[in-house]
Amino acid sequence: MNAATMHPKDQTYPPSYASPLLEVSGVTLQYKTRDLLVTATRDVSFEVYPADRFVLLGPSGCGKSTLLKGVAGFLKPVAGFMRLNGQMIDGAGPDRMMVFQDFDQLMPWKTVLENVMFPILVSRRFPRAEARARAMASITKVKLGKFADAYPHMLSGGMKQRVAIARAMAMEPAILLMDEPFAALDALTRRQMQDELLQLWDDTRFTVLFVTHSIEEAIVVGSRILVLSPHPGQVKAELNAHQYGHDHQGGSDFMALSQKINTMLFAEGHHG
Amino acid sequence: MAEITPLPVARLSPPIRPEFERTTPPVSDAAEIERPLSLWEHLANMEGVRRGAIVVALMVAWQVYAVWLSNPLMFPTLTDTLSALWDGLVHGVLLQRIGATLQVLMTGYAIGIALAAMLTTFAVSSRLGADLLATLTAMFNPLPAIALLPLALLWFGLGVPSLVFVIVHSVLWAVALNTLTGFLGVSETQRLAGQNYGLRGVRYVALILIPAAFPSILSGLKIGWAFAWRTLIAAELVFGVSSRSGGLGWFLFEKRNQLETDQVFAGLTCVIIIGLLVEGLIFRTIEARTIRRWGMSRG
Ligand SMILES: Nc1ncnc2c1ncn2[C@@H]1O[C@H](COP(=O)(O)OP(=O)(O)OP(=O)(O)O)[C@@H](O)[C@H]1O
Ligand SMILES: [Mg+2]
Numbered sequence: 001m002n003a004a005t006m007h008p009k010d011q012t013y014p015p016s017y018a019s020p021l022l023e024v025s026g027v028t029l030q031y032k033t034r035d036l037l038v039t040a041t042r043d044v045s046f047e048v049y050p051a052d053r054f055v056l057l058g059p060s061g062c063g064k065s066t067l068l069k070g071v072a073g074f075l076k077p078v079a080g081f082m083r084l085n086g087q088m089i090d091g092a093g094p095d096r097m098m099v100f101q102d103f104d105q106l107m108p109w110k111t112v113l114e115n116v117m118f119p120i121l122v123s124r125r126f127p128r129a130e131a132r133a134r135a136m137a138s139i140t141k142v143k144l145g146k147f148a149d150a151y152p153h154m155l156s157g158g159m160k161q162r163v164a165i166a167r168a169m170a171m172e173p174a175i176l177l178m179d180e181p182f183a184a185l186d187a188l189t190r191r192q193m194q195d196e197l198l199q200l201w202d203d204t205r206f207t208v209l210f211v212t213h214s215i216e217e218a219i220v221v222g223s224r225i226l227v228l229s230p231h232p233g234q235v236k237a238e239l240n241a242h243q244y245g246h247d248h249q250g251g252s253d254f255m256a257l258s259q260k261i262n263t264m265l266f267a268e269g270h271h272g
Numbered sequence: 273m274a275e276i277t278p279l280p281v282a283r284l285s286p287p288i289r290p291e292f293e294r295t296t297p298p299v300s301d302a303a304e305i306e307r308p309l310s311l312w313e314h315l316a317n318m319e320g321v322r323r324g325a326i327v328v329a330l331m332v333a334w335q336v337y338a339v340w341l342s343n344p345l346m347f348p349t350l351t352d353t354l355s356a357l358w359d360g361l362v363h364g365v366l367l368q369r370i371g372a373t374l375q376v377l378m379t380g381y382a383i384g385i386a387l388a389a390m391l392t393t394f395a396v397s398s399r400l401g402a403d404l405l406a407t408l409t410a411m412f413n414p415l416p417a418i419a420l421l422p423l424a425l426l427w428f429g430l431g432v433p434s435l436v437f438v439i440v441h442s443v444l445w446a447v448a449l450n451t452l453t454g455f456l457g458v459s460e461t462q463r464l465a466g467q468n469y470g471l472r473g474v475r476y477v478a479l480i481l482i483p484a485a486f487p488s489i490l491s492g493l494k495i496g497w498a499f500a501w502r503t504l505i506a507a508e509l510v511f512g513v514s515s516r517s518g519g520l521g522w523f524l525f526e527k528r529n530q531l532e533t534d535q536v537f538a539g540l541t542c543v544i545i546i547g548l549l550v551e552g553l554i555f556r557t558i559e560a561r562t563i564r565r566w567g568m569s570r571g
Contacts, residue, residue, distance in 0.1 A: 074464055092467040105461045108566045109483045119469040122479065153567025 019086070020047035021207055022071065022175055026080030029066050040066035041233040043080070046226050048175065051205045055241070057218040058228030059265055064211040065101075067233070068179050071209060072098050084174060094123035097168035101180040103160045106152040106167075112139060113148040116167045125171055138170035139163070141200060158189040165197070169206065176208040182217070194221055195246060215261050219244050219254060227264055236264055320552065348534040357538035366523065370542060373519035376432055377504050380439025384496060387440065388447035393477070395448075396455050409449045417442035417503040421510060430511060435519075438507055442499035450492025454485025487563045494555050501547055 025045050031038040040063035048054045056064045069075045071082060073092035082089040084096065097119070099105070106115050116135035120126050126134060139148055142162040152160055161181055168176055182190040194217065201208070212218050218225050223242035226235060241257065248254045315321050331350055338349035348356075360366030391408075394401035417438045424434040458481055466480035482489065508521025518526070520543060527535035563569040 069464075072464070072468060074467065092464075092470065094468065094470045096468075098464065098468050100461050100465070102459075102461050104459055105465050107462070107465075107480075107483065108568050109486070109562070122475070123470045151566055 021050045021052070021085060022048040022209070023083040024048075024067075024071070024080070025082070027067070027070060027077045027082060028079040029063065029070050029075055030078050031066075039232040041070075041228070044228070044233060044235055045080070046235065046238065048207060048209060050207055051201075052207050053201060053221060053223040053242075054207075054209050055218040055222030055225045056209065056211045056228065057215065057222075057225050057261065057265075058213065058233055059230045060213055061231045062228045063231065063233035064213070064228065065179050068098070068177050068209065068211055071175075072096050072177055094119055094125055094171055095174045096177055097171050097173040098177040098179065099161070099164045099168050099181045101183050103157050103184065105164050106160055108152050111149050111151055112144060112155070112163050115152065115163060116170050119167060119171050123171070134170050135166075138166040141169070141203075142166040142196065158185050158193060161185065161193065162196075165200075169200065169204075172206075174207070176206055178208060178210045180211050180213070183212070183214075190217075191246070197221065198245065215258050215265075216249070218261070219257055220246055220249065225261070227261060230265075320556070323552070345531065345533055348537050352534045353537040353541060356532075356534040357541055360535060360538050366538065366542065369518060369520050369523040369539075370546070373504060373508065373521070374546075376435045376519065377439060377500060379432075380436040380504070381443055381497065381500055383436065384440045384443025384500070385447055385493070387444050388451060388492075388496075391444075391448045392451045392455065395452050396477070396481070402452075405448060405452060409445050412441065413445045413449065415441075417499065418506050418510075421507055425511070435504060435507055438503055439500045442503045443496035446495040446499055447489075447492040450495065451485065451489050454488025454492075455481050457488065458484040487568050490555070490559065490563065494551070497550060497555070498547075501550075505543055 024047070027041065027044045028039065029041045031040060044063075044067060046054070056067060058064055066075065070077055071084075071089065073089050073096065089096075107118065110118060113132070113135055116139055117131045120131040120134060121128065136145075136148065139145055142165055144159060144162055144166065147155065147159065152163070155163065161184075165178075165181065168178075182193050185193060197208075198221065200206075210218075210221055212221070219241045223240070225237075225239045225241050227237040227239065228234065229236050239257070239261070244254050244257070309317070335350040338347050338352075341347050344352060357366070391401075391405050395405040396402070420441055421434065421438055424437045428434040428437060462480060462484050466476055471479060504519070505521040505524075508519040509525050510521075520539060524536055524539045524543075527533075527539060559569070
């Protein structure tokens with residue numbers, strides 16, 4: 001199905017709307033361990049358009065992280081292909097910045113500022129002279145300006161995740177990959193971070209591929225949701241969620257969508 | 273299986289207290305939320321200061337005991353030892369001996385580290401390398417370096433090359449093993465993040481793996497240093513007078529033969545002081561500037 005046919009004349013979309021930013025087509029990803037071949041996802045296809053907040057949603061172990069690793073270039077598909085801006089994805093690269101779930105993704109031997117500058121410097125995406133200013137701007141955006149010179153071990157979990165987001169955003173990647181970035185946070189901080197992410201998106205309209213296994217988070221954060229079946233992950237549905245934010249939580253539409261996804265995920269889960 | 277009988281419990285219920293709500297006053301002076309530590313707290317926090325106090329106590333005990341014993345041939349006093357030390361450093365050969373020892377040590381240490389770097393690079397880049405390093409370390413790590421001295425003498429003759437060989441042996445395995453362990457322990461997330469920035473090969477090792485594994489590497493360097501220092505002094509005791517330039521170990525042996533016990537004590541003091549300086553000053557400083565500042569180690 002081509003999503004472009006659904007809003008052909010919508011003027012609010014950028015002209016590049018007709019061509020997807022990220023194209024994942026018939027992708028099967030496998031892990032080879034010593035005595036086991038695990039198929040993590042099977043024949044997954046989806047398209048992400050510029051400024052999408054595209055959510056991969058599915059039960060634990062369905063291969064969401066694996067898909068994200070595939071897009072990041074850490075894993076090669078055994079079948080199908082992935083294209084970014086029309087270019088085949090081959091290996092990891094700084095045009096796709098990943099925000100991981102764990103707090104230890106920051107380099108403990110660098111300060112917050114150095115952490116955010118590091119990818120800019122080593123990837124030479126921007127001139128050296130700009131690195132500091134860009135990093136600082138990004139850190140300010142996630143409200144950590146006062147902590148620029150602190151080391152990661154002096155930060156709380158939520159602050160570390162903010163730094164990781166700032167680091168990824170400072171690179172202005174073609175697409176931002178986020179693997180359950182808020183999963184390890186408490187409910188309050190998580191909600192605050194979701195709001196901040198949406199605010200940031202509203203400012204700069206980046207494209208993000210966001211993994212979660214929380215239905216609520218998917219609806220609030222996502223503009224479009226890809227629902228995956230339990231292991232091995234296959235596409236079950238692609239749904240719109242751009243109309244819902246935190247304000248709609250508890251509303252009947254929101255609840256209906258949530259219920260619908262819930263049924264999709266768990267109704268037949270016990271047989272399969 | 274016997275059935276579990278629960279202990280009789282008095283059925284307590286918590287008292288029900290009135291609720292309250294408060295508006296927290298704004299923290300204006302931020303006094304106790306964040307403040308620099310006082311001088312005294314700083315001193316007590318400094319391990320060097322605490323340890324220094326213990327050393328002073330031991331020195332006092334030594335002096336008191338030696339004066340009481342009053343047998344300079346067997347156990348000279350602290351003051352005699354210190355004056356012998358001063359003499360040896362200023363007028364005698366002690367400084368020269370220390371220089372000779374340190375020179376051999378640095379040569380051996382540097383070669384050992386270079387070899388360890390090569391071996392671990394090979395080990396992280398190929399399975400054969402990993403197996404090779406694992407096997408070699410398993411074989412040679414338990415072998416005391418000093419046990420190789422007779423063989424070294426046979427191969428390299430009486431002189432500095434034999435000493436260097438033994439030191440290389442004592443440094444190499446400890447450093448290589450620790451570095452490899454450190455590399456293998458670098459978390460998956462750190463590795464993926466590094467690859468994400470487009471780092472490959474040497475840059476990846478230098479910018480991600482080495483700093484991430486630094487706690488382990490540093491402890492390897494410390495162990496290697498400790499092995500090397502002990503091995504060298506022992507080796508010099510056995511032989512060491514290749515030419516005019518004997519080392520500290522040779523100094524100890526010579527002075528004992530001449531029954532200049534205070535000189536022997538002075539030599540031993542030098543061995544301890546150098547050991548302390550390297551461990552307590554050089555390695556401590558490196559540690560404080562790196563892994564403790566980064567929160568990768570406590571202590
Ligand atoms: N390194 C690995 N080696 C072998 N199998 C793996 C590896 N990583 C993941 N798998 C397997 O691949 C499948 C998908 O894992 P993945 O981590 O992608 O799930 P997920 O959807 O991200 O789950 P969660 O929501 O719990 O994070 C699982 O069955 C898992 O056992
Ligand atoms: Mg996952």
